[in-house]
Amino acid sequence: MKLKFCGAAQTVTGSCYLLSTENSKVLVDCGMRQGSDKKTEFGEDKFAFEPKEIDAILLTHAHIDHSGLIPLAVKKGFKGKIITTEATAQLATIMLPDSGHIQEMEAEYQNRKNLRSGKPTVEPLYTMDDVKKSLEQFAPVPYKKIVNVTDDISVRFVDAGHLLGSASIEITVNEDGKEVKLAFSGDIGREESPIICDPEFISNDADYIIMEGTYGDRDHGVNSDEKKRTEFAAVLNAALRRGGNIIIPSFAVGRTQTILFYLRNLIDSGEVPGLEKIPVYVDSPLGIEATNVFESCGMGYYDEETKALAKAGKLFNFENLKFSRTADESKSLNITKERQIIISSSGMCDAGRIRHHLKHNLYRADSTVIFSGYQAEGTLGRLLLSGARKVKIFGEEIRVNAAIVQIEGFSGHAGKAELTEWLESASKKPKRVFLSHGEADVLSVFSQTLKDRGFAVEVPALLDEFELDANEVQIAQMEKVEKAYKLENFSLQKKKLFKQAERIASLLEALNESDDELTGLKLKIMEEDLKSLADKWKNILNT
Ligand SMILES: [Zn+2]
Numbered sequence: 198m199k200l201k202f203c204g205a206a207q208t209v210t211g212s213c214y215l216l217s218t219e220n221s222k223v224l225v226d227c228g229m230r231q232g233s234d235k236k237t238e239f240g241e242d243k244f245a246f247e248p249k250e251i252d253a254i255l256l257t258h259a260h261i262d263h264s265g266l267i268p269l270a271v272k273k274g275f276k277g278k279i280i281t282t283e284a285t286a287q288l289a290t291i292m293l294p295d296s297g298h299i300q301e302m303e304a305e306y307q308n309r310k311n312l313r314s315g316k317p318t319v320e321p322l323y324t325m326d327d328v329k330k331s332l333e334q335f336a337p338v339p340y341k342k343i344v345n346v347t348d349d350i351s352v353r354f355v356d357a358g359h360l361l362g363s364a365s366i367e368i369t370v371n372e373d374g375k376e377v378k379l380a381f382s383g384d385i386g387r388e389e390s391p392i393i394c395d396p397e398f399i400s401n402d403a404d405y406i407i408m409e410g411t412y413g414d415r416d417h418g419v420n421s422d423e424k425k426r427t428e429f430a431a432v433l434n435a436a437l438r439r440g441g442n443i444i445i446p447s448f449a450v451g452r453t454q455t456i457l458f459y460l461r462n463l464i465d466s467g468e469v470p471g472l473e474k475i476p477v478y479v480d481s482p483l484g485i486e487a488t489n490v491f492e493s494c495g496m497g498y499y500d501e502e503t504k505a506l507a508k509a510g511k512l513f514n515f516e517n518l519k520f521s522r523t524a525d526e527s528k529s530l531n532i533t534k535e536r537q538i539i540i541s542s543s544g545m546c547d548a549g550r551i552r553h554h555l556k557h558n559l560y561r562a563d564s565t566v567i568f569s570g571y572q573a574e575g576t577l578g579r580l581l582l583s584g585a586r587k588v589k590i591f592g593e594e595i596r597v598n599a600a601i602v603q604i605e606g607f608s609g610h611a612g613k614a615e616l617t618e619w620l621e622s623a624s625k626k627p628k629r630v631f632l633s634h635g636e637a638d639v640l641s642v643f644s645q646t647l648k649d650r651g652f653a654v655e656v657p658a659l660l661d662e663f664e665l666d667a668n669e670v671q672i673a674q675m676e677k678v679e680k681a682y683k684l685e686n687f688s689l690q691k692k693k694l695f696k697q698a699e700r701i702a703s704l705l706e707a708l709n710e711s712d713d714e715l716t717g718l719k720l721k722i723m724e725e726d727l728k729s730l731a732d733k734w735k736n737i738l739n740t
């Protein structure tokens with residue numbers, strides 16, 4: 198049996214793993230590449246495998262970085278079942294059409310530009326038709342039930358506590374009379390997350406565990422439900438004192454509902470005086486639909502506290518909660534003088550309505566922008582959090598005067614200690630742990646932590662393929678046959694170089710405008726250093 202890393206290798210988005218046995222080929226996740234990940238790997242529109250040959254896709258959860266390229270696989274000939282939980286299948290019925298719509302809109306926009314400049318037209322990555330076909334291929338299964346996927350592969354989904362319906366997947370492969378067991382963590386959630394249940398541990402005696410490491414190098418300081426509430430309350434109180442609007446970029450599915458849950462909670466408890474009077478807008482059609490799905494199919498997935506609230510009809514409801522569906526409703530939010538809280542997406546600010554709200558609020562010193570989720574490299578969200586004083590939105594330069602705050606508590610991803618606990622709680626120590634879904638430097642720190650605790654760890658690069666055998670502790674790393682690899686490897690290298698250059702740029706961005714003599718001197722030295730570094734490498738690379 199072979200395992201190939203077709204995405205999220207030393208990066209966070211684009212989760213996709215190919216499991217091949219003698220008789221079958223199964224994908225775990227088929228996620229979209231976002232932020233700077235779009236420029237690496239295969240670009241946006243190619244796969245490291247032939248979709249026609251795939252027998253089934255096992256989907257850990259509905260987030261687009263795990264599910265977003267399913268319609269592209271279908272467009273390219275994938276005809277098998279998409280096996281996942283009921284709640285994930287429900288969420289996919291809103292998320293994939295939303296993504297299909299974005300693909301069509303983006304191609305249309307690009308084509309208007311291409312028409313004017315005489316360039317050829319482009320096709321959308323996939324269309325609504327491809328999305329419709331994909332949705333017909335979904336085959337939901339309950340948690341904890343063993344399901345045969347092909348003649349030689351069976352699976353069992355367990356709750357990963359990351360998003361409604363999210364799962365870790367235990368897999369058993371029977372090949373040549375031998376049994377090999379694997380477990381894919383999916384995205385691992387956190388204990389005491391509101392609404393959903395806590396993550397479950399793997400119990401299939403997996404020989405190989407493929408796990409995420411998004412926050413493998415750090416712990417979230419804020420873990421308990423109580424601390425999360427206190428943290429959010431403190432940030433809201435400070436924002437209210439500042440006086441202006443509160444803008445919350447948020448993933449439409451999952452995070453938006455967490456924020457609504459805590460807002461209602463804080464309004465009820467009175468910990469943020471005045472909060473009850475401020476209108477709260479969910480400005481995201483997808484966020485609104487997702488809230489409906491959470492309300493309609495949640496019962497089987499809720500934790501106990503949430504079940505009680507849902508029965509009382511109090512889950513996401515409060516008096517000043519308003520939903521803005523249409524583009525006009527969204528625009529009108531930027532005209533009203535009344536102070537408001539706007540929850541909008543995308544969560545990383547790289548697309549969507551949130552960009553309009555940022556454009557209208559970043560320059561205002563009384564506004565507050567509250568980030569509550571992971572901001573991938575190369576996104577506007579990351580830039581703002583790294584302290585940029587000016588940003589470009591819709592081609593316009595916007596000065597950042599608003600307060601930019603990050604709250605830690607709402608992260609849907611386990612931190613370092615929680616990830617380690619999850620792995621150590623597995624029913625058997627695996628022969629090898631493969632780390633993915635994390636930036637290279639983060640995974641290298643996490644890998645060391647796990648090695649220190651006695652695990653054998655691998656941090657695969659994109660397209661690395663491994664031969665896995667139940668009896669062999671040693672893993673034969675396959676030769677990388679793909680021609681593309683060298684090029685891709687080069688672009689990964691370039692990415693690392695750009696990251697260093699970006700670090701310098703963000704140091705400069707974060708620098709306050711000061712005519713302080715010492716700062717001037719430091720900058721002069723830095724300038725000379727950089728100049729000689731650039732000259733030196735110009736010579737080396739040219740020879
Ligand atoms: Zn996720």
Ligand SMILES: [Zn+2]
Nearest residue numbers: 260262263384
């Ligand atoms: Zn993810």
